[in-house]
Amino acid sequence: MDNEIKKRLEITAVKVRMGIIEGVYNAKAGHPGGSLSIADVMTYLYFSLMNADPAVPQKADRDRFVLSKGHTAPCLYSILAHRGFFPADELKTLRKLGSRLQGHPVMDKIPGVDMSTGSLGQGISAACGMALSGKVSGDSYRVYTILGDGEIQEGMVWEAAMFAAHYKLDNLCAIVDNNGLQIDGKIDDVMSPYPIDEKFRAFGWNVICIDAHDFGQIEKAFIEAESKKGQPTVIIQKSIKGKGVSFMEDKANWHGAAPNDEQYGIAMSELKAELERLED
Numbered sequence: 271m272d273n274e275i276k277k278r279l280e281i282t283a284v285k286v287r288m289g290i291i292e293g294v295y296n297a298k299a300g301h302p303g304g305s306l307s308i309a310d311v312m313t314y315l316y317f318s319l320m321n322a323d324p325a326v327p328q329k330a331d332r333d334r335f336v337l338s339k340g341h342t343a344p345c346l347y348s349i350l351a352h353r354g355f356f357p358a359d360e361l362k363t364l365r366k367l368g369s370r371l372q373g374h375p376v377m378d379k380i381p382g383v384d385m386s387t388g389s390l391g392q393g394i395s396a397a398c399g400m401a402l403s404g405k406v407s408g409d410s411y412r413v414y415t416i417l418g419d420g421e422i423q424e425g426m427v428w429e430a431a432m433f434a435a436h437y438k439l440d441n442l443c444a445i446v447d448n449n450g451l452q453i454d455g456k457i458d459d460v461m462s463p464y465p466i467d468e469k470f471r472a473f474g475w476n477v478i479c480i481d482a483h484d485f486g487q488i489e490k491a492f493i494e495a496e497s498k499k500g501q502p503t504v505i506i507q508k509s510i511k512g513k514g515v516s517f518m519e520d521k522a523n524w525h526g527a528a529p530n531d532e533q534y535g536i537a538m539s540e541l542k543a544e545l546e547r548l549e550d
Contacts, residue, residue, distance in 0.1 A: 271486045275318070277548060279485050282352065283313040284545045287514045288538065289348030293364035293371070295534040300364060300373065303524040305345035307449045307482065307509040308416055312349045314488045315414060324354035327381040333411050334400045336385040338393025339418035339447065340374040341526070346383070347371050355382035391424030393417070394444060398430050401442035401502075412496070416445045420452030423461045428473065434502040435474030442502040443495045444475075447482070449511035451522040466506050476501045482509030516540060 286309045294300035316322060320333040337346050344364060351358040363369035370379040374388030384400070387393040397415035404411050421427065434442055446466060454460050463469070467477045476498045480487040488507075495503035511525070512518025515537045529537055 271489050276485050279310075279313055279317060281545065281548045282317050283310050284514070284541055284548065285352055286313055286345065286348045288541045288545075289351060289358065289361050290344045291515065291529065291534065291537045291541065293344045293347060293361040294528045296362040297365035298528045299526075300344050300528055301341045301526045302344065302515075302528070303451070303511040303518060303521070303526075304339060304418060304447065304449065305342040305348075306513045306515060306518065307511050308342060308345050308445075308447050309348075309513065310483050310485065311416070311445055311447075311488055311505075311507060312345055314485060314492070316349050316353050318489070319492055320414065321411065322353070322382065324382065327355060331409065331411055334384045334397070334413045336393045336397040336400070336413070336415040337375055337387050338397070338415050339390065339421050340387030340393065342416075342418075343371075343373060343375045346375055347380075350380070350382040353382070356380070390418070390421045391426035391430075394427055394430040395433075397442060397444070398434050398437075398439060401434070401439040402437055404441050405437070405439065411441070413439075413442045414445070415442075416447060418452070419446055419448045419450065419463060419466065420457050420460065422446060422463045422466065423457075428469075431470065431473040431475065431502075438500050439502045440499050443492070444502065444504045446504060446506045447509055448506055449482075449509045449520075451511045451520070451525065453522070453525045455522050470504045470506075474501065476503040478503065478505045480505060480507050482507035483513060514541060514544070 290305045375383045377383045377386045401413040478491045518524040
């Protein structure tokens, strides 16, 4: 990856993280940990890879994205705002009465949202339907979906995995955000999904494992995914829950909690310092 492109993506990812913190802080509720861990891959998708146009959010040939772990909506909202789908100031209305930015994304309220999600396990099934529709109609769009590693404890995920492989949905790319933590603690203590890579291979998927916070690896993985024919691809990204905010990193208690005034100040100060470093 070109260094200038990499730097631009890193800068954007920091701004996205700032939007996540801004939204959750103003809402006094939300899910910052898992939102922060997917900020890099979401930045790559929307600012480097996907065919998506804020001026025409519903254009027929757009690539589709489904946030299967819908509780991390603060990241999707921050991405869409910074991409120009709606004003960034609106992030401060997260979860407020009358706001279109509710705790989980709603497709008929928010431009750029392709599927309403929140009930874990269902998003990947919707993504499979979109991918199959594209195959049947001969359309060229691709479908991307992000799942949590705790989410893949849901049986519905594996029904979808079997479906995608059976119908050879090579226009589908799933991303498993493997930060190792869920609301009740470590995923391998609650109900271990490991080995994640071998399970997806057994279901007939092309499997790629990467560092979630390395844009070079992210780009390489998506290039491989697009070139793979006859199989759906899953990118298993090893991530840090709460990435970018020191006191949130690798802490399960930040799965669904909002920072107080002091914590908000610390988080934004850290992110601003990182932004200044990158922009220097």
